[in-house]
Amino acid sequence: MTIAGLPQGADTPATRLADVQQHIGSACRTSGRDSASVALVAVSKTFGADSITPLLAAGQRRFGENRVQEAAGKWPALCAEWPGVELHLVGQLQSNKVAEAVALFDVIHAVDRPSLVTALARALAATDRRPRLLVQVNIGNEPQKGGCAIAETPALIASARAAGLQIHGLMAVPPAETDPAPYFALLHKMARDLALPEVSMGMSGDYPLAVQLGATMVRVGSALFGGRG
Template sequence: MTTIVRNLQLVRDRITTACFAAGRDPASVRLLAVSKTFGAEAVADAMSDGQRAFGENYIAEGVAKILALQARRSALEWHCIGPVQSNKTRLVAEHFDWVQSVDRLKIAQRLSEQRPAQLPPLQVCLQVNVDGGSNKAGLAPQDALELAQQVAQLPRLTLRGLMSIPEPAINFVAACAVHARARALFDQINRSGVLPAPMDTLSMGMTADLEAAIHSGSTLVRVGTAIFGGR
């Protein structure tokens, strides 16, 4: 058993334990393995233990890995979770399955226009800066409903939910409080009735705070260090 496989199993155990503690079905939380700065061989190692969804922060690096593993493309789900600049939207639209970091209408419009017609719609989450952290990307919570409505109307995109990366919290209770804000916003947008279909994905929680995120309603946790090691 490799270190990555062993780590994957430990992370899955953490997710299961956190779900039981929150009174949730472990099947309601997906694991996204964040493979940034690690090569295609590390992704293949994780694949050997059944992991299929991978997240990349750096677009060019992610595309290189996608191409390196092209022979197994149909078995993989690639998520862009880093900032997307206008000059990189075509790469994202042509190669990724998901983009979780949309925070401007202009970027969403470009992704929609550049998504190849032969590919399924690009799955999209809006990145929201729930705690107002000065070093974090994402739109302000009060702007999320309007952007969600606009993105949901674009062709070649499917709005799936919200993503957040709050500043590190001092303890479990504080982390839960911040994640609860994202959950409340997610519920508010779904209740608004302005979307053609309810959002189903709340992407929050990483290595240090996945338990708090799951307690607060996360449906997808993004874990890198606990699987692949320090960067």
């Protein structure tokens, strides 16, 4: 995609954003989907306002952070300057950070255990904020990763609903250095079987494939921001 006023081949935040959007559009066309059905979440963890602002200026409004404390240190000022930001928590959430997360984030991707359901229900009862909630699934059954076990996911969703929480979808990170396609397909099937509309999967190295296999949200960092040093 060519950006007006920029030399062909220029590497800028605007051209990187356009390139990712183009790949999402192409993947949607391949799979017979509307590109508007896929939300691009720019994962800005470890990057400061000077790196984030050019993407905001280029029109990007969905951003993802891994840590509540880091997000709290930079996003209130950015949101005040750039209206319309939708902030996603894409990393693990500690129970003692739940109230702060509910106050700050619009989407929380990391609901993964009963104690977190309890903490979220308590925090939501104390505020009128209603962030969208996704259950994180340990799709590769990896002991070092967070996420709810596949077999336990329906029960966790049922307990969340019983506590008054509305679960909107599923999120997962496939095992590294493996073909992600079977894991993407499985997560999409799980979401469909559970009648959940949102499927958060796919990162910089595999987001076009994730889109072809049903992602409604892709979490892209390095393809937009470059290396994290």
